[in-house]
Amino acid sequence: MAANTNTSRKIARYAVPVAVAGVAAATVAMVPAFANAGGPDLPKVTAQQLIEKIAASDVQELSGTAKISTDLGLPKIATGLLGGGGVAGGSANPEDKVAQLANGTHTFRVAADGPDRQKLTFLDGKDEYSLIHNGDDVWGYDSKSNEVFHEKAPQPGKDGDAGKGTEHKPGDRLAASPQQLAQDVLKAAGPTTDVSVGETAQVAGRDAYQLVLKPKQSGSTVGSVQIAVDAKNGVPLRVQLLSSQGGKPIVDAGFTKVDFAKPSADTFKFTAPKGAKVTEGAAEAGKAGEDEHWKALDSFPGLGGLMDGANGKDGDVKVLGEGWATIARIDSGAGKGLKELENDKNAPKEAKQFLNSLGDKVTGSFGEGRVLSTRLVNALITDDGKVYVGAVTKDALVKAAEANK
Incomplete structure (x- = not known):
């Protein structure tokens, strides 16, 4: 998943921004989901074989429902600043959703059709926040405030010199998805990580292996990281981060339902609703909202x-x-x-x-x-x-x- 730094930053703006995911990736990218008792009977694989299976997976099309729960144990004042409500409400700019997603549980629908079409819709009761990437356009729509955010997506080889010769998989722009979290984890794993295969599990109705990562060093707040990997196609289905102090997962992100058929083209079409306030985004990442x-x-x-x-x-x-x-x-x-x-x-x-x-x-x-x-x-x-x-x-x-x- 090689990419020019500037292009990567721009692409990150178009992903549904989950603050904790960014922190986890920056500090060593962690994450586990302990195996369910009595998991499916699957052929034995080594950790290296399972990593290669993930790397070789080239699933370009999928749709389904996923859930992410975050429990950072933040101070009360910080929790108040982040807000305890849903994602919908306020500006439709994806950057303004970061803090809200660092707290609580959120359910979202996800769809992907190759590197140029993805959609994430966060569901909070009757209100929704959607992020749609369709070709050259990126749209953010907040149903509660009836606000729309629009920006042109960076294209490899077209955005100046950035991104020339790079390739992107659907997960590159879906930062909240189990696929992207898993890629971040594996990229950061190194000689200080003990990697093994855990018990099998079933996630979203599909048989899965579980790749377990544990720190070899003492002093980390991370107890272990586990990635549930689809036994057939190698797609990461669930990622969890457990604390070294025990308790429920710090981060738990995974599919609750998934289908690997091609989504309808209409899924990615978007037209600003009548009366909606439309805001055009900055031409380059980092110019606006970077330190808000x-x-x-x-x-x-x-x-x-x-x-x-x-x-x-x-x-x-x-x-x-x-x-x-x-x-x-x-x-x-x-x-x-x-x-x-x-x-x-x-x-x-x-x-x-x-x-x-x-x-x-x-x-x-x-x-x-x-x-x-x-x-x-x-x-x-x-x-x-x-x-x-x-x-x-x-x-x-x-x-x-x-x-x-």
């Missing part, structure tokens, strides 16, 4: 510079460790920003609430700091303006801060 979710923090004393560092604007980033234990150290240049904010009696109430949501104070040879904890990614923000972040435990972050202060 951080802008609200810029006004908080000391946090603006910290967020700039986290977004790579001015911060000095150093990668510590490898594989599942990778930690990024960001020197934001915010200095004593957090401590000043904590002691500032005139600081906005919202800023203090955000600070308190970061979690417990920690101390070490690096000084003092606070830990922002989720079930997947943890971040240690020190009072001298450094940020240590990764899919690792709080103790692993503290040790990294002490060794790299």
Whole structure:
């Protein structure tokens, strides 16, 4: 799935954006679905054979229903910002749906007919949000607000020099789909990963093998990753991410119904409804909305510079460790920003609430700091303006801060 970086970014905008999927892929791309007891009796395969089966799968056409559930264990203030409702409502721009999809359970219909036609429709009661890619056009439609987003899709070899000679499978633009999540997992798996074949299972009425990935290193928040693979055609049917602390999956994405027949051409046709507000998208990815979710923090004393560092604007980033234990150290240049904010009696109430949501104070040879904890990614923000972040435990972050202060 080779692609020019700029083209990949543009294509990502047209995928249904699931925030947690992006985080998982960036931090080592994880995911498991424990085998159902009494699974189907299938011929034995090795892990290498199963990986090759996935890689060789060239299914171009499918339709069905899928579900994704995300339980990051976010702080209450963050959960409130993300919203507990459905996806429908507000702007039809796909980028505006990112935060909403990082929380709760969402059901969607999916259809694909080759690399140039895909459709995802998220279902939330009587309201729907649809993302349609049909040839040169990408449409986003929000039925609740009756808003339409339209943008021209980047075409390999046509979008400047980007994408020349590249090929794309349907999963490339369906970031919420089990296929794309599985590809992200396998691409990120390396020598720090133990790969094996689990028990067989049945997913969406189809017999499946299960590929299990586990960190060899200690300190990861990820317990294991498992991909249910269609025994006949090699299509990933379900992907789950389990926490090293146990409990229900952090991410559980899979088909509940799937059909590999060619969808009707009418499936991908879209005409803006009468009276709908139509917004034309930016010509290039990244020009609009790239940092929207951080802008609200810029006004908080000391946090603006910290967020700039986290977004790579001015911060000095150093990668510590490898594989599942990778930690990024960001020197934001915010200095004593957090401590000043904590002691500032005139600081906005919202800023203090955000600070308190970061979690417990920690101390070490690096000084003092606070830990922002989720079930997947943890971040240690020190009072001298450094940020240590990764899919690792709080103790692993503290040790990294002490060794790299």
